Amino acid sequence: MPLVLAAYWLLPRRWRNGLLAASSLLFYAWGAGRFVLFLIGCIALNFALGVAIDSDRLRGRNRARAGLLLVAIIADLGLLAVWKYADFVSRQVHTFDHAVPILTFVLPIGISFFTFHHLSYVVDVYRRNRPAQRSPVAFTTYVAMFPQLIAGPIVRYHEISDQLPDVIRPRISDFTEGFPRFALGLAKKVVVADTVARIANPAFGAGLSALDTRTAWLGALAYTIQIYFDFSGYSDMAIGLGRMFGFRLPENFNRPYSAVSITDFWRRWHMSLSRWFRDYLYIPLGGNRRGGARTYLNLYIVFALTGFWHGANWTFLIWGLYHGTWLVIERATGLARIDAGHWQPLRRAATLLIVIVGWVLFRATSLTQAVGMLRLMFVPRLAATSHVLDGILDHRTTLVFLLFLGVVLMPRSFVMGRFLEPAGGNRTSRLARLAYSGVAAPYAALLAAAGTFSPFLYFRF
Numbered sequence: 001m002p003l004v005l006a007a008y009w010l011l012p013r014r015w016r017n018g019l020l021a022a023s024s025l026l027f028y029a030w031g032a033g034r035f036v037l038f039l040i041g042c043i044a045l046n047f048a049l050g051v052a053i054d055s056d057r058l059r060g061r062n063r064a065r066a067g068l069l070l071v072a073i074i075a076d077l078g079l080l081a082v083w084k085y086a087d088f089v090s091r092q093v094h095t096f097d098h099a100v101p102i103l104t105f106v107l108p109i110g111i112s113f114f115t116f117h118h119l120s121y122v123v124d125v126y127r128r129n130r131p132a133q134r135s136p137v138a139f140t141t142y143v144a145m146f147p148q149l150i151a152g153p154i155v156r157y158h159e160i161s162d163q164l165p166d167v168i169r170p171r172i173s174d175f176t177e178g179f180p181r182f183a184l185g186l187a188k189k190v191v192v193a194d195t196v197a198r199i200a201n202p203a204f205g206a207g208l209s210a211l212d213t214r215t216a217w218l219g220a221l222a223y224t225i226q227i228y229f230d231f232s233g234y235s236d237m238a239i240g241l242g243r244m245f246g247f248r249l250p251e252n253f254n255r256p257y258s259a260v261s262i263t264d265f266w267r268r269w270h271m272s273l274s275r276w277f278r279d280y281l282y283i284p285l286g287g288n289r290r291g292g293a294r295t296y297l298n299l300y301i302v303f304a305l306t307g308f309w310h311g312a313n314w315t316f317l318i319w320g321l322y323h324g325t326w327l328v329i330e331r332a333t334g335l336a337r338i339d340a341g342h343w344q345p346l347r348r349a350a351t352l353l354i355v356i357v358g359w360v361l362f363r364a365t366s367l368t369q370a371v372g373m374l375r376l377m378f379v380p381r382l383a384a385t386s387h388v389l390d391g392i393l394d395h396r397t398t399l400v401f402l403l404f405l406g407v408v409l410m411p412r413s414f415v416m417g418r419f420l421e422p423a424g425g426n427r428t429s430r431l432a433r434l435a436y437s438g439v440a441a442p443y444a445a446l447l448a449a450a451g452t453f454s455p456f457l458y459f460r461f
Contacts, residue, residue, distance in 0.1 A: 005244055009170060017164070020245065021140040024149060028110075031150075035108040039144065045075060046118040047139045050125045054132035065126060072122040080115045083108060088312030109459060110150040112309055116276055117143050121157040123280055130161045138164040147241035151234050151458035153252040153272035156279065163247050170246040178243030180420045180433040183441035185236030190444040193230035194454050195400040196222040198392050204363050206388045208372040215386040216376035223363050224356050225404055228257065230457045231270070236417050250275075251417070258412040260347040262326040262354060263336035273309075277302050296328045303327065310362070311460070315370055319361040326354060352408055 004023045008016055029036035049072040058064050083105050090103040121142070125132045133139040142164055148155060203211065203219020211219075235252035242249040252272050259265035266274050282302050288295040300321065307320020330336035357374065364370035420433050448454075 001241070008245055017135070017137045017141045020145060021137050024144040024146040025140070027146040028144065028149060032109050035106075038108055039114065042076070042079065042114065042118060043140055043143050044136075046072060046122055046143075047133065047136055050122055050132040050139075051134065053122065054125050069122055069126045073119065076115050076118050076122075080111060083111055085308075085312045107460070113152050113154060114143055114149065116154050117157070119280065120154075120276065124157040124161075129158045133161070133164065135165065145242070145245075145247070147238040147245070148249060151231070151238075151456055152270075153235055153238060153250050154276050155249055155272070156276060159250055160247065170244065174246055175244050176433070177421055178240045179441075180240070180436045181243065181417055182237050182240030183436040183444070184416060184420060185233040185238075185240060186444045186448075187436065187440040188229040188233030188236060189456065190447045190451075190454075191440070192400060192404050193226045193233060193457075194447075194451065195397055196225045196229075196404070197454070198397055199389060199401060200226050200363070202388050202392060204365075204369075204373075206386075208369065208376070210386060210388050211373070211376055211381075212386040213376050213380045213382060215388050216373050218389065220356050220360050220373065220377060221405060222401060224257075224359050225401065225407070227359060227362075227457055228253075228407070229404065234456045234458060239417065253415075253417075255410065255412055255415055257352055257355070257408045258348060258410065259351050259355075260344055261330050261336055261351055262323060263330050265351060265355060266323070266327070273306070277306060281305070292332070295331065299327050299331070300324045313365075314367055315361055315364050318367065318370075319358055322358055322361060348408070 004019065008019055011019055025036055025040065028039055032039075049068055052058070053065050053068045053072075058068075084107060086103045087105055090100060093100045094102050121133075121139075124130050133142070142155070142157065142160060143149075199222035200219055203215055203222065206215075232253040239249045239251070250272050252270060254268040254271065256265055256269035259268055282298055285298045285301065286294055287298065303320040303324030304317060305320070306323075307316045307318070310316045310319075327336075360373050360377070361370045364373060416432075419429055420436065
């Protein structure tokens with residue numbers, strides 16, 4: 001990162017996209033090896049199809065343009081289906097017919113994210129929201145930009161297309177605003193997420209017979225903290241890095257654990273994914289314009305695919321349908337539109353409980369484990385004593401767990417990432433930027449250097 005950033009600032013403007021594209025592909029090859037050729041092939045295919053869809057020869061020939069769009073969609077989703085879901089499908093078929101072999105594929109890292117970038121591009125070009133990108137270097141920069149390549153945010157093409165050609169020279173303010181945001185994300189990941197993972201991983205890794213109600217709840221709460229600080233930490237790092245390179249990437253989190261309904265939660269959690277599904281699936285399906293029954297069906301379709309997008313496992317599908325069911329209930333009863341008012345604390349607590357139950361489904365390796373964990377949480381097993389967390393709940397781990405569990409009590413309007421942004425903000429904002437840059441970042445870097453390799457949770461999606 002420091003080498004690429006320094007070169008980026010020193011090079012003439014016309015070479016910057018080339019540097020960022022080449023270094024991003026090198027970054028991907030470093031972690032994914034030969035799969036970089038797969039990524040390059042996908043980039044080339046979608047670039048060519050985008051240019052063809054937007055060509056003068058097809059102006060007014062809507063059927064031909066739609067045909068090319070269909071080719072792009074089938075190719076992108078087909079590759080995603082083969083690499084990500086063929087293993088799962090073959091295992092399900094194998095349970096009924098053992099003559100069918102189980103297919104095993106190594107998943108290209110970040111495939112779910114760069115596939116959605118490709119789909120956003122060809123659809124935006126087809127809709128004429130933006131013209132096709134004529135520069136293969138700029139297009140590669142959009143898809144493969146290393147700050148967001150592996151785990152987002154998912155950047156829709158129309159959100160960044162105006163920033164791609166001849167990137168304006170980064171200003172000092174870009175760095176002074178971007179680095180504290182990067183430091184915030186690094187601290188979230190290393191100081192908080194990796195610490196509470198010491199509770200979550202053993203709790204979910206142990207057999208159900210080794211758990212009691214207390215340990216099950218500690219594991220569920222720890223994972224609730226871990227996944228938020230891990231994923232929002234990555235997003236903060238990506239947004240901060242993007243800003244240092246002169247790009248403004250979309251926000252991805254907005255205090256989700258302060259939501260007063262599941263509808264509100266999905267307006268605050270992984271917002272770039274929610275916006276993508278809204279623009280490219282929910283609205284094209286008809287959204288809420290075709291009556292209640294069709295709206296509910298559309299919600300179920302979107303959230304079934306949202307769950308399955310995260311991974312080829314029944315737990316992810318059930319997690320998606322679980323959230324879709326709550327959204328349907330809220331829409332049918334009007335709870336999604338009712339102002340929380342004086343009931344806000346109760347609404348926040350109820351929503352958080354629903355979300356925690358969902359995270360148990362999300363984290364469990366099987367439906368059996370998920371059901372068993374939830375049974376332990378809500379049907380107390382008090383006679384048993386679990387030793388799963390013996391020696392783990394030391395002073396530091398317990399302090400971090402309790403301190404950052406308090407994130408659920410923070411005001412709905414306060415988001416630290418945005419608080420750090422204004423270069424000319426108030427004194428408290430400037431002190432916070434200084435603290436994250438000068439204290440949190442070095443401390444997190446030391447912890448990362450001294451610890452074991454700990455990948456981000458969303459690397460596997």
